[in-house]
Amino acid sequence: MTGDTLERRQATELRTTGRKLEGYAATFNSEARIGSFSETILPGAFRAALAGDVLALLDHDVGKVLGRTRSGTLRLVEDTRGLHFSLDLPDTSLGRDILALAERKDLGGMSFGFNVPKGGQSWAGEKRTLSAIGLKEISVISAWPAYPDTSLALRSREGADDSRRRRLILAELGAWA
Template sequence: MPFKPGEREYRVFSSVAAIPSSDENTPAYQVKGRAVVFDSPTCLAEFEGVKYFEIIDRNAFIGCDTSDVIMNYNHGGKVVARLRNHTLKLDFNSEGVDVTANLSGTDEGRKLWEEIRGGYIDKMSFAFTVADDGEEYDAETHTRRVTKIRKLYDVSAVDMPAYEQTSISARKSFEAERQKDFEKLEQERRRKLAIAMTYI
């Protein structure tokens, strides 16, 4: 696969929600969501009716560098939660990566919590790089399986799951796979034509 090793990639997967403060043990500006879903095919590109999928393997985060993951908005702007100061927690479970964040520490965080509570922002995304040997590609099903993630950079609350923007590297790579598929079909067509010509 022609994915560039070490190139940062972005994926939108699931939802985020503001958690109402029901008791003194629940922070006033807490949000929860799922940033990554395991073993679930996601269509990242489609060319002439052929869909190209990606799957994040449930073991992809084993050995991953998660030393300083942050949470922000749309993978940019100021940090609103962070692992290092314990305002961000990640739960790597059998289904995916769940996120719990306390957004009370900054003006931007509190504003983001209000927007999540109001339903204006309801998706989560994550930014990552794949290890050099961390992917497999099945040409029959047009599916890329990410088996090893080198580094997790951030989990973000996002307003639009814009694959056109967030999956540019993936789309370019799937375009290359599409070209390979076309060349194989063309070779097969020429082979059959050559066989047919021998009987004329």
């Protein structure tokens, strides 16, 4: 789907440096199996979204903000590998918990929530290629990254009936949808 449909994807690289969390929220040119289709993100897909305000959350929960690009506590950059992030963790109970879990390597990884702007995807059979991504948030995942059958993995596919998923997204993210 395109436009207002929010989707989520996961990655596993995460490291700490002082009170910073760093890693990749997405990688380019790596094929991922998403249910019945595969997906690849092209270099440059996040370029337009990086100019906006992107949140860093815990488990996609908008009530658990860890940082944001607007305040400078979250920095995002595309490099040749993918979407690199650097997050200054807050000196709050949530921030300290995330830091402790990251240092012990107990976190599940990273994920990101996005929509696909018009013209930002192409399909070749069961293969989807993303050339533009409307990035809304990146999330530290405390347990396991989302899988296609979970409510956190709000996947969409061109032509699929995803009205139930859309309602979940609207309920969870309100103003973004």
